[in-house]
Amino acid sequence: MTPLIQDRTAALLLEGYGWLPDTRRRTPVGGTVRTRLLGRTAVALHGPEAVRFFYDEDHVRRTGALPGPVLDTLFGRGAVHTLDGADHRVRKALFVGRLTGPAAAASFAAHAETAWETAFAPAGRREVVLFDEAALVLARAVRDWAGLPYDDGQVQDLARDCVAMVDGFATPGPRHLRARRARSRQEEHLARAVEAARASAASAADTPFGAFVRHGEAEGRPLDLHTAAVELLNIARPTIAVAWFLAFAGHALHRWPETRARLRADEGDGGRPGPYATAFAHEVRRFYPFVPFIGGLAARDLEWRGEPVPEGALLLLDVDGQNHDPDLWPDPYRFDPGRFLSRPPHPDTLVPQGGGDTRTGHRCPGEDITVAALAALSRALARQTWTVPPQDLRIPLRRIPTAPRSGVRIVLPPA
Numbered sequence: 001m002t003p004l005i006q007d008r009t010a011a012l013l014l015e016g017y018g019w020l021p022d023t024r025r026r027t028p029v030g031g032t033v034r035t036r037l038l039g040r041t042a043v044a045l046h047g048p049e050a051v052r053f054f055y056d057e058d059h060v061r062r063t064g065a066l067p068g069p070v071l072d073t074l075f076g077r078g079a080v081h082t083l084d085g086a087d088h089r090v091r092k093a094l095f096v097g098r099l100t101g102p103a104a105a106a107s108f109a110a111h112a113e114t115a116w117e118t119a120f121a122p123a124g125r126r127e128v129v130l131f132d133e134a135a136l137v138l139a140r141a142v143r144d145w146a147g148l149p150y151d152d153g154q155v156q157d158l159a160r161d162c163v164a165m166v167d168g169f170a171t172p173g174p175r176h177l178r179a180r181r182a183r184s185r186q187e188e189h190l191a192r193a194v195e196a197a198r199a200s201a202a203s204a205a206d207t208p209f210g211a212f213v214r215h216g217e218a219e220g221r222p223l224d225l226h227t228a229a230v231e232l233l234n235i236a237r238p239t240i241a242v243a244w245f246l247a248f249a250g251h252a253l254h255r256w257p258e259t260r261a262r263l264r265a266d267e268g269d270g271g272r273p274g275p276y277a278t279a280f281a282h283e284v285r286r287f288y289p290f291v292p293f294i295g296g297l298a299a300r301d302l303e304w305r306g307e308p309v310p311e312g313a314l315l316l317l318d319v320d321g322q323n324h325d326p327d328l329w330p331d332p333y334r335f336d337p338g339r340f341l342s343r344p345p346h347p348d349t350l351v352p353q354g355g356g357d358t359r360t361g362h363r364c365p366g367e368d369i370t371v372a373a374l375a376a377l378s379r380a381l382a383r384q385t386w387t388v389p390p391q392d393l394r395i396p397l398r399r400i401p402t403a404p405r406s407g408v409r410i411v412l413p414p415a
Contacts, residue, residue, distance in 0.1 A: 007036040013171070016398035017289045020044055021321040032307045038067055042314040043304065044293075046322055048348035053304065054317045055356025055363070057084060060296035065314070073179035074169035074237075076187065076230030091231070094215050095365040098146075098208045099235070105372035106272065108239075112141040112373045116380050120412070127389070130250045131407035134377070135159045135243035141373070142239040147207030148232065149193040161186050162233075162240040170400040183233070190229035198222075208235055238366050242373055244401060248288035249280070249378040250408040251395075254388050256335055263382035277375035279340035284374060285352040286345075287335050289395070289402055291319045294354055319351055386410040 012019045020033075024044060027033045033044035045054055054060055061084045066075060075081045080091045098104065115137045120128075139159035143150050150158050161182035168179030197205075197213045205213075212228050223231065253260045259280060268274035294317045302309040309315070324332040328349055329339070348355055353364035364370075391406035 005034060005036050005041070007039060009037055009039075012037065014398065016396075016400050017292050017320050017402070018397055020293050020316065020318050021324075024318065024321060032305060037314055037316070040312075040314040041310065042316055043298075043309050044316045044318055045304065046318040047325070048328075048346070050317060051322075051348040051351055051355035054294075054296060054315060055354075057299070059299055059302055060315055061299045062088070062296055065295055065297045069176065070169050073165050073176065073183055076183065076233060078227045079230050079234055081234075092365065094211060094231075095235075098211055099365045100368055102368070105368040108141065108145050108369045109272075109372040109376040111145040112138065113376050113380060115140040115144070116377055120380075120384060127409055127411050129407040129409055130381075131243055131247040131403060134246040135163050135240055137377070138240045138242055138246075138373070139236070142236050145208075146232075146235055147205055147209040148236060149190075149197075149209065154189070158186065158236060159240055162237040163243065165233075165237055166241045166244075166401060186233055186236075187226065187229045190232050191225040194225050194228045194232075208232075235366070238364070239369065239373075242370055244290055244403055245281075245284055245288070245370070245374050246377055246381070247403050247408045249284050249374065250381060250410065251393060251404050252280075252284060252287075252335055253378070253382055254393070254408075259335075259337060260382045262337075263379050266379055273372075273375040273379050275341060276337060277379045278371060279337040280378055281371050281374040282340040282345055282350065283335060283337040284378070285370075286323045286329070286350055287333075289320050289397060290352055291354075292400055293317055293319050293321075317351070317355070319354075322349075322351055384412070386412050 008019070008023070015022065023035060024033050024046060033046075035042045035044070045051075062082050063084050064082075066082060071077050071079070071082070080088065080095065083091055118140075119133055119137050136156060136159045139150075139155050139162065142148065143155050143158070148158075164175075164178045164182035165186075166179075168175035168177070168182075193209075194213050197209070209232065212223065212232055215223050215228070222228075253263070262276050263280060266274040266276040268277075296315050296317075298309050298311050298313045298315055300311050302311075322328065326332050347357075347363070353367045353370065356363045387410065389409060389411055391409050393404045393406060393408065395402050395404055
């Protein structure tokens with residue numbers, strides 16, 4: 001008789017990032033981690049082999065995998081993250097064509113640097129919460145780069161609402177309610193903008209906004225207004241979420257000042273960030289916690305390392321645990337950008353934004369933009385003069401998503 005497995009959803013909410021790694025540690029070496037989550041049988045996967053298994057569409061499907069509260073806050077109903085097969089490939093191609101590759105990454109990074117220079121233009125002595133300022137900088141950058149229909153006042157609302165969507169997706173209570181309201185406001189704004197653009201010449205603009213206004217699905221039909229709004233938010237929201245990584249970058253520059261000196265001197269072709277800035281960005285994404293795990297559903301009866309996995313079981317890819325696995329990263333709790341200077345990270349090993357193939361699979365198509373923006377803005381931050389006043393810089397691991405408690409307050413000197 002199969003023993004009853006207790007549902008561990010409450011434990012996840014209480015333990016945060018430590019829940020899955022602790023569950024793995026309590027499992028005998030070599031054993032498969034089985035639990036229950038959200039009322040479903042769940043099997044945890046870990047390691048590069050698991051990444052390849054998880055991102056094989058023959059093994060895992062996304063349709064029906066994400067719970068309603070996550071769709072209503074983080075991704076949106078009908079988002080590309082919920083599709084499989086041909087529907088996913090057609091929709092994903094639109095993201096890949098606009099967000100992926102050196103040209104897109106460099107273009108966005110340039111917009112981000114311009115917005116940063118404007119935000120931090122010389123002024124009187126002032127104190128800035130780095131997280132908040134970074135979110136607004138990124139909102140302005142993605143608006144200008146993607147052609148999103150927001151004036152200067154509305155872009156502040158976009159920054160605030162996208163932060164709320166990310167901050168409240170993984171928790172019940174007031175944060176979750178704020179996230180739902182934020183998504184509803186922004187979906188309504190963008191749906192109206194798409195409708196207006198289709199009735200005017202704006203629909204032909206060669207921008208990500210124009211591309212989604214014109215986009216046709218596999219059957220040739222245009223995206224409905226709601227889905228177009230959802231997918232435009234799936235450009236803006238994850239881009240603005242880079243604010244979490246920038247707050248962590250500020251934390252790292254303060255805690256390890258030798259990295260600040262190296263970033264200041266880093267220079268690539270044409271004045272762009274060089275290899276150290278890119279390595280620093282990768283190490284921030286590896287070292288600091290952001291995504292605890294990623295979920296999907298077993299597409300059919302499967303076998304993982306010799307053990308059966310029933311169709312419909314929830315499969316959990318251990319992201320944060322893998323990014324701190326000592327078998328993959330020597331001295332994993334040491335912050336060391338140098339580990340990425342000799343060679344780029346393997347896509348099945350470093351998975352802070354998911355794994356698999358970017359162009360045809362479910363890996364985040366905005367990863368190139370994230371790395372480029374994080375490298376550029378981390379270098380810009382390192383080159384500025386600032387001090388860190390007394391504050392609470394602890395990073396609570398029971399909170400998902402987490403960040404330094406203070407948001408990293410810095411004091412800029414007088415002009």
